[in-house]
Amino acid sequence: MRILIAPDKFKGTLTAAEAAAAMAEGALRVYPEAVVTSFPVADGGEGTLEAAVASGFEERVNAVVGPILKPVGAAWAIKGTTAVVETAQASGYLLAEPSSENSLRAHSYGSGQLIQAALNAGATEIMVGLGGSAMTDGGTGALRALGLKLLDAAGNLVPLGGGSLADVVSIDASELDPRLANAAIRLAVDVDNPLHGHNGAAYVFGPQKGATPADVERLDAGLKQLATVVAAATGVDIDVPGAGAAGGFPALFLAYANAKIERGFDLVAELTGLAGALEEADLVITGEGSMDSQSLSGKAPIGVADAAHARGLPVVVVAGRIAVTVAELAAHGVVSAVSAADVARSPEAAMAEAAKYVTLATSEALNGI
Incomplete structure (x- = not known):
């Protein structure tokens, strides 16, 4: 199992790299033998530099x-x-x-x-x-x-x-x-x-x-x-x-x-070589702080999901909060989605210990496939 972990930042709590690390821990709890690759992404705003340096x-x-x-x-x-x-x-x-x-x-x-x-x-x-x-x-x-x-x-x-x-x-x-x-x-x-x-x-x-x-x-x-x-x-x-x-x-x-x-x-994906990273993956995990209607309008995680879906790869979403429907996510190839807020039982707890609950949400999402 080769897992590509490509989240955007969780604004106010985790950088994209920190989110990727938390997701990687959660993924390895479910698939301890997996080869996990962290690949922070961005949509051209804050976090773009971090994604470039990581690549x-x-x-x-x-x-x-x-x-x-x-x-x-x-x-x-x-x-x-x-x-x-x-x-x-x-x-x-x-x-x-x-x-x-x-x-x-x-x-x-x-x-x-x-x-x-x-x-x-x-x-x-x-x-x-x-x-x-x-x-x-x-x-x-x-x-x-x-x-x-x-x-x-x-x-x-x-x-x-x-x-x-x-x-x-x-x-x-x-x-x-x-x-x-x-x-x-x-x-x-x-x-x-x-x-x-x-x-x-x-x-x-x-x-x-x-x-x-x-x-x-x-x-x-x-x-x-x-x-x-x-x-x-x-x-x-x-x-x-x-x-x-x-x-x-x-x-x-x-x-x-x-x-x-x-x-x-699109520009960040080109510069960082996302297409090549997807070619080496069997499953993709992406996400951001708030997965909402704006996300569906072309934000980075949905861009990642669409690119993975086009290659036939299953996509898992882990977010701080999820305010879109299962059907809306499924249209972009998402097979499982869990929010840190749901795992933590409250948005406040999810933000206070973001890495902990992103890790737990990732494990839960993968167990739900």
Whole structure:
């Protein structure tokens, strides 16, 4: 028996690697002779870097400017000429207290510094995992780190942060890093929100970053102004599906770099070699913190299940909680599913001792096949 264990993170309790280790223990209790392979996955947001490192990428750390100007140490990874950068590392919400002031000030400058570090290391392909961000700046901070200038009506540099974008009237790309024209910037997203409007970056994600209703309107107006200025300067429409991810991070890259938006899970699967790992498996175990309707819309565990099902492999799901039906999971090849919350008898207990109950849930799920 060869078992591939490929979970996403259990947000707030276990990283994907920790979840895989707990699942492996549970699997070996049922199949002690099995060959178990841990293969953490991600959907392009937080955890993407961890998945890349687990698959053989070399982790590096650079000192960069955090989302509210405090210096932070941010990790990224490289393998050959391919690099992986995560916005959460340099510009993440954990680096800035959610508040009205920070929602307007936060920026992506540090993420641009990581992209610059990758270019300096010889990367010609850079995958940017988008998610867990503190900013709503349309990627302007990151491009400013790479030489782009955003100017107001008086010709002065506009301050960093989404709260200043409404003042942008022109963009100077004369000092933009020329390597951005040739390096492939692959933007991994797991949402299809546009840049601005009521389904855009500010309205949908701003409140969780501390933005008040007035702040949301200000941020949205700034993103709309940015799109107007960019369209006039380049002819590129940056208000497209997916551009609202990570505070609108993809937007400016679509106009000023060789960049494209891609489905996060597909990109991570390609980079980490999921297809090859599945070829060596007889059974697959996957899961995440909450298996719900959003999971069925293309999150990593369902992506794993679909890829395994297409190869005729049985799939077992272990999650913190399961809020979808057996029939819905069965459509993706899932033959057994157990939640840690059910085993622990309460969500609170499952979260307090997540690894313990994920292990027990895994054993129960395998015994139920």
